[in-house]
Amino acid sequence: MTLRFRRRITIIMALVWTAVCGAVLSLAGVYLYLNPQIPSAETYRHVHLETPLRIFTADGSLMAEFGERRVIPITLAEVPPLFISAVLDTEDKRFYSHRGIDFISLLNDTLALLWKREITSGASTITMQLARNISFSLEQTFIRKFKEMLLALKIERELSKDEILELYLNVIPFGKRAYGVQAAAVTYYGKPLVELRLEQLAMLAGIPQAPSAGNPVNGPERALKRRNLVLGRMLNEGSITQEGYQSGIDAPITARVHRRELQLTAPYAAEWVRRELLASYGRSVYSAGYEAFTTIDAPMQRVATHALREGLLRYDRRHGYRGRQTHIELPSALQTPTTAPPIDGDATPSDGTQALSRDDAIASMTQFLAQFPESGGLEPALVLDVLPDAFTALRASGEEIEVPIEHVVWARQFVDVNTRGPAVLSVPDVVAPGNVVYVRLISEGWALAQLPEIQGALVAIDPQNGAVRALVGGFDFAANQYDHATQARRQPGSGFKPFVYSAALHHGVTPASIFLDAPLVFEDEALEDTYRPRNFGGKYNGPTRLREALYRSINLVSMRVLLEVGAGNVIDYVGRFGFPTDGFPRNTQLAIGGGTIGITPLQMATAYAVFANGGYRVEPNIITHVRSLEGEVILRARHPQVCKPCELEAIQASRSPAQPPDPLLDEPARMEDLFAELGDSSDPMGETNRMDDPGVDAETTAEQPAAELAPLIAERVLDERNAFIIHSMLRDVIRRGTGVRAARALGRLDIAGKTGTTNEADTWFNGYHKSLVATVWIGFSDNRPVGDTEFGSNLPLPVWIELMSRTLPSQFAPDREQPAGVLTLKIDPKTGRRAAPDQADAIFEYFFAEHSPPEEIIQPRLEGVTDTDSVRAIDIF
Incomplete structure (x- = not known):
């Protein structure tokens, strides 16, 4: 090996060594530069999987999932x-x-x-x-x-x-x-x-x-x-x-998007829970894997959703058909001899779809139908063929269905809210080939339908603790996310009268007090004209007892009650029920739930719970507890609940040892005991819990999980005697008043409630049983009139009846115990005074002991009252 060759080898080795060292140094430099930017590998032992928020009913049924x-x-x-x-x-x-x-x-x-x-x-x-x-x-x-x-x-x-x-x-x-x-x-x-x-x-x-x-x-x-x-x-x-x-x-591709299978659809309730948890935990709630358990009763929620939708659809059918969604020319492959348009021999299809095979035409049309969303059980369909007694239509799934005339005859033309067109005699009067319409599957088969414009809400709560058992905020959440149950402030109409009457009892008025049902004229220099409120139908009844005025829903009596008690006193009083009174009107509209009053269905149900539970205020609530991804309970909600024994125990404990027992607390009287003292064992109000055809199969509401901590005790906001008497008056609404339809349909009288209708725009029914309070509101979001023939008694009440018929326990609730301090006396139904001992038409009435009518029989004083009273506006304050 020559010297020259060795030198070359040395140079090459030096270059290689230099390159290797350079590479090593470069890699070391890259490592030193990048290493601080690299997370610790130990964190990979504790990687948090971004698991969505899941919301469950009281029995553990999945009802919603939220997460990115x-x-x-x-x-x-x-x-x-x-x-x-x-x-x-x-x-x-x-x-x-x-x-x-x-x-x-x-x-x-x-x-x-x-x-x-x-x-x-x-x-x-x-x-x-x-x-x-x-x-x-x-x-x-x-x-x-x-x-x-x-x-x-x-x-x-x-x-x-x-x-x-x-x-x-x-x-x-x-x-x-x-x-x-x-x-x-x-x-x-x-x-x-x-x-x-x-x-x-x-x-x-x-x-x-x-x-x-x-x-x-x-x-x-x-x-x-x-x-x-x-x-x-x-x-x-x-x-x-x-x-x-x-x-x-x-193998062909079979993949498609499958949504998470929910065991219950309750989007309005789930959205309420989502908002509350978002406010508490921030956006991490969508990825932390929390599981929120609610008070929602799954069977009751299903009934509530179905009942409200059916009620809205019934209203929609009563007022006529607004017509098809759109119209297209059918592809030639889908035309029949009765639907094909006449064409010349040299004519060509107007577009490419006309030359499709039948299978391709169906595929094209189902894709076209996909732009029309399903809503509340209604789905789009394309009319293919029309006969006098039926029509054939194509669903978005590709299935062809037939709709017979008996499910089309309802579709008289909509003219306005009070007017429909002529009767439907044959199917071509309503639909034509190429129409895109909505259909729904009912027990008898397929039926023509339309998306309702009217909206509604239903909320049901437990009056003992405020737990929301069912909540529906509209016809379909996918179409309208606005929650009419918790967000819509509407005029409650006559449904507000029980609170005015409760204020009247508090200020010395009795159920037997006589008020003149006659025209009123309000004069005010600030008004261009006088204000003359009227009863519905323009009829007047003369002297009327307070109880009768409530179950017959007489507006002018409510106004006279307000005049006697004072609007300021009423507003101060009704705040105890949880109403936001800041915007309440200080005029006669307050007496009939009109004017600037704005109350949500949830607030109405919560207020009626005070009557249902005997005078305690509960707070509406929907979350029971929240669990982390690891299963640890990170939130357990505590809400006030009614506990009458706890209240009595606390009062008794506060007495001095020498203090004698309080009969108002220690010896609550029962109605039958008082009747026996009076020598009459009959129920003075006729309020038995049964009718001739009693009993319905029903499910009981789910019990809320027991709290680990001692429960909070609900505050008493209403005199037990006041709650008892108003309850008896609201039962009369069911027995003989505007809510009598409920008594007939349910075959039971352990229920109470009140209808409400305001300016033809808001219709209500607020009612309760010992175990459940439910409010139903139906109306248009834009305050349009619902029609001259629509009232609380025929629009929301059937929805309430369906809910109660399928959810109340079959065993009737016992009569509420008559509180001490309430007397049951015979009165003259015409005067409201004590009846003579031998008076044949005498009736029983309840009174506060301190407000009982005098012994002597006195005719009511109506002097100075004419057929029409003139009242200055200032007199109502």
Whole structure:
């Protein structure tokens, strides 16, 4: 070897050594620069899966899910081996042999970069992909690649291979908000991963490369190619047989988006819960995996939703058909001899759809129907053929249905809210081929329908603790998210009168007090004309007892009661029921629930709960407790609940030992005892709990979970005697007044309530049983009139009846005990005074002991009262 050659070798070795040292120093520099930017691998032992908020009913039925990501955790042991093979064969076949970096694949990527001038992702191991999806962005840069490699090496030292693979399978994105393979299986196939076939597993294994554009919904062609590539890799690695491979690539795409299967649909209630938790926990509530349990009774909620929707649809049918949604020309393949338009022999189709085959035409039309949303059980349909006694229509599912004339005859033309067109004699009077209409499935088959414009709300609460058992805020949440149950402030109409009358009892008026039902004229210099309020129908009854005025809902008596008590006193008094009184009017509109009064259905139900529970104020509530992802209870709600024994115990404990017992507390009298003292064992109000046809099959409401802490005791806001007498008057509304329809339909009298109608725009029924208070409101969101023939007694009341008939316990509630301090006396029904001992038409009435009528029989003083009283506006304050 010559000296010259040795020198060359030395120079080459020096250059190589310099290059190696330079590379090592460069890598060391890169490491020192990037290492501080790389998270600790130890954090990967405690990765938080962004699990959505889930909301449940009282019995644990899932009713809503909120979250930006759809995650369903799964353990590696639960993953089918075939899917693990699909992932490893496609993404990282040397996963169990490398240390986080696959240098063979890295060399291939480097050569591809040098020769083809492109960056590929073949060298990204599962560990590197895990690092990218948890800690880095998805942008393809060299810096990010180096970071992935360094972090992958750290992760491999911290976690086992199985731990890495399990974490990867739970966090990798699959598109359509699905993260993790279990969520992907449910999203695309509606079933857990273990139930999927080979071609479906291969489809999922191919999605992570391009989760948005390459999933089988957004990019079916690309997804199909990727699926077949996965199957090919599995065949090459010996994971499947040739027969399995061939069967897999021949299988069609069956993936579609499946929404999370809810066990109960209660979107308005769920939205209320979401808002409360968002206010308490911030946006982390969508990813922390919280489980919120509510007071909602699942069976009752289903009944409430159905009852309100049916009530709105009944109203809509009563007022006529507003016509089709739109009209299109049918493709020739779907036309029949009765529907095909006459054309010349040389005519050509007006557009491409006319020349389609029947199957293609159906597919085209079902796609067209997809733009019309389903709503509240109503779905769009395309009319194909019309006969005098029926029409045939195409559903969005591709099914053809027939609608007979008996389910079309309701569709007289809508003219205005009080007027309809002529009777429907044949189906062509209503629909024509090419019409897009709405239909609904009823027990007798398919029926023509239309989306109702009217809205409504139903809220049912437990009067003993304020727990919301059912809540419906409109016809369909998807179409209108405005919650009329908790957000709509409407005029309560006559439903507000019981609170005015309760104030009157508080100020010395009795149920037997006589008020003149006669015209009133209000004079005010600020008004251009006098104000003359009237009763409905323009009829007047003369002297009328307070009890009768309530169950007959006489407006002018309510106004005279307000004049006697004073608007200021009434406003101060009704605040105890939870009403927001700041905007209440200080005029006669207050007496009839009109003017500037604005009350939500939830507030009305809460106020009526005071009458139902005997005088206690409860707060409406919907959340019982919240659990963390680990199952720990992080919130347990406590709300005041009625506990009369607790109240009596506290009062008795506060007495001095020498203080004598209080008969008002210690010896509550029963009605039958008082009747016996009077020598009459009959019920003075006729308020028995049964009718001739008693009993309905019903479900009981779910019990709220017991709290670990001592319960909060509800505050008494109403004299028990006042609550008792108003309760008896509200029972008369059911027995003989505007709510008598409920007594007849339910066959029971252990219920009470009050109708309400305001300016033809708001209709209400507020009613209760000992165990349940329910308020129903129906009206238009824009305050349009509902019609001259629509009232609280025929629009919301049937909805309330359906709810109660299917949810109240079949056993009737016992009569409420008559409180001490309430007397039962015989009175003259005409004068309201005590009756003569031998008076044949005498009736019984309840009185506060201190407000009983005098012994002597005195005719009522009506002097100075004419047929029409003139009152100055100032007199009402």
